[in-house]
Amino acid sequence: MPREICINLKSLQSQNSFNVIPPTSRATNYVVLRYYDVKGDPEGFKAGIIDESHCHYMVVFQYGSIVLFNVSDHEADGYLKIVEKHASGLLPEMRKDDYAVVEKPTLETWMQGGLDFIILRDLSIDGIRTIGSVLGQSIALDYYIRQVDGMVAEFTDINRGMEKTGTFTMERKKLFQLVGKANSNLADVILKLGLFERSDIAWKNANYAQIWEYLRDEYELTQRFGNLDFKLKFVEHNIRFLQEILQNRKSDFLEWLIIILISVEILISVYNIVQEQM
Numbered sequence: 001m002p003r004e005i006c007i008n009l010k011s012l013q014s015q016n017s018f019n020v021i022p023p024t025s026r027a028t029n030y031v032v033l034r035y036y037d038v039k040g041d042p043e044g045f046k047a048g049i050i051d052e053s054h055c056h057y058m059v060v061f062q063y064g065s066i067v068l069f070n071v072s073d074h075e076a077d078g079y080l081k082i083v084e085k086h087a088s089g090l091l092p093e094m095r096k097d098d099y100a101v102v103e104k105p106t107l108e109t110w111m112q113g114g115l116d117f118i119i120l121r122d123l124s125i126d127g128i129r130t131i132g133s134v135l136g137q138s139i140a141l142d143y144y145i146r147q148v149d150g151m152v153a154e155f156t157d158i159n160r161g162m163e164k165t166g167t168f169t170m171e172r173k174k175l176f177q178l179v180g181k182a183n184s185n186l187a188d189v190i191l192k193l194g195l196f197e198r199s200d201i202a203w204k205n206a207n208y209a210q211i212w213e214y215l216r217d218e219y220e221l222t223q224r225f226g227n228l229d230f231k232l233k234f235v236e237h238n239i240r241f242l243q244e245i246l247q248n249r250k251s252d253f254l255e256w257l258i259i260i261l262i263s264v265e266i267l268i269s270v271y272n273i274v275q276e277q278m
Contacts, residue, residue, distance in 0.1 A: 005064035005089040012060060012086040021125055025200035029062040029192070030136070032129060035079075058082075059132030063192040064089075065140045067132040069101065097139055101131060110207045113214050120211070126201045130208045134215040137193050141224055144185050148231045151178060155238040172246055175239065182235050186228075195225055 009031050013020050019033040037054040057069035058079050066083055068076055080094075100117035112119040120127060158170065189195055202209040216222065 005091065006087070007060060007062050007064060007083060008086045008088075009060065009062055012083065015086075016082065024126065025129075027133075027200055029194065030129075030133070031060050032125065032132070033058045033060065057128050059128065059136065061136045061140070063136075063140055063188070064091075064143075065136035067135045069128055069132075091143070095139055095142060097135070097142075099135060111211055111214070113218065118211070118214070118218075126205070126208055127211065130199055130201050130211050131215060133199055134212060134219060134221070137195060137221060138219040140193055141189065141195070141221065141228070144189050145224065145228050145231075147181070147185055148228055148235065151182060151235050152231050154178075155235060158242070159238070170242065170246075175242055175246065178235070179239055182232055182239070186232055189225065189228065195221060 009029075013031055016033055019035055021032040021034055023031075035056045035058070037056060056071045056075070056079070058071070059067040059069075060083055061067075064087070066080060068079060071079060098116070101123060102117060102119045103121075103123040104119050105121060107119055107121040110121055118131070199208070199212050202212040
């Protein structure tokens with residue numbers, strides 16, 4: 001990864017304290033903010049009555065994902081700019097994904113899933129946190145998969161070149177950089193994204209556990225990580241193979257250097273002997 005993506009949640013909360021929704025769990029890698037659409041309901045705002053349908057929610061994760069609820073496409077950039085001021089290592093290209101969350105109080109069951117949508121009887125803050133956690137992990141995982149795909153493509157080109165020429169050219173420093181990149185990608189997916197950590201909210205409430213498990217299955221998080229891990233093993237195998245070649249090259253060089261030094265020493269000895277006999 002060329003640079004670390006990170007959002008300073010403390011400064012974000014400090015500058016948007018009025019909009020921060022206090023956490024209800026131990027999770028510290030994200031923050032939920034609520035913004036009220038005054039233009040959409042000026043009378044309700046004056047009366048101090050908050051209509052949830054006029055609220056916009058933003059779930060911001062420390063590792064760089066942002067999930068917006070009840071925000072139209074033309075409004076999204078304005079909310080993203082709020083976060084940009086507290087972010088470092090921004091990507092040159094932003095990745096977006098759409099998923100419909102519908103609230104239906106008359107729904108007979110707690111939730112109902114479909115193709116690219118989920119229907120809930122009630123969309124609470126905990127529901128927003130639960131849905132946001134999975135969507136945030138999914139879009140971030142997509143970034144790491146593209147990073148690993150780039151490494152796989154790079155080693156594929158090296159292997160094709162070796163097939164044609166019987167050799168390859170790569171500096172040891174470049175190889176070590178690829179080692180670090182592969183290791184950091186795997187560590188980030190496990191530690192930063194918390195891909196295998198169950199949501200605290202899902203632990204406490206079976207309804208939210210149902211949402212959490214459904215969305216993880218819908219976005220195939222476990223399968224996608226399995227594919228990522230398989231590709232990283234391919235990268236690791238190639239790195240080990242190339243390291244052995246570079247090590248053999250270094251050993252061959254040292255052997256030839258020793259032979260040359262011994263030869264020079266013999267020549268000097270012969271020269272000295274000849275000089276003494278003259």
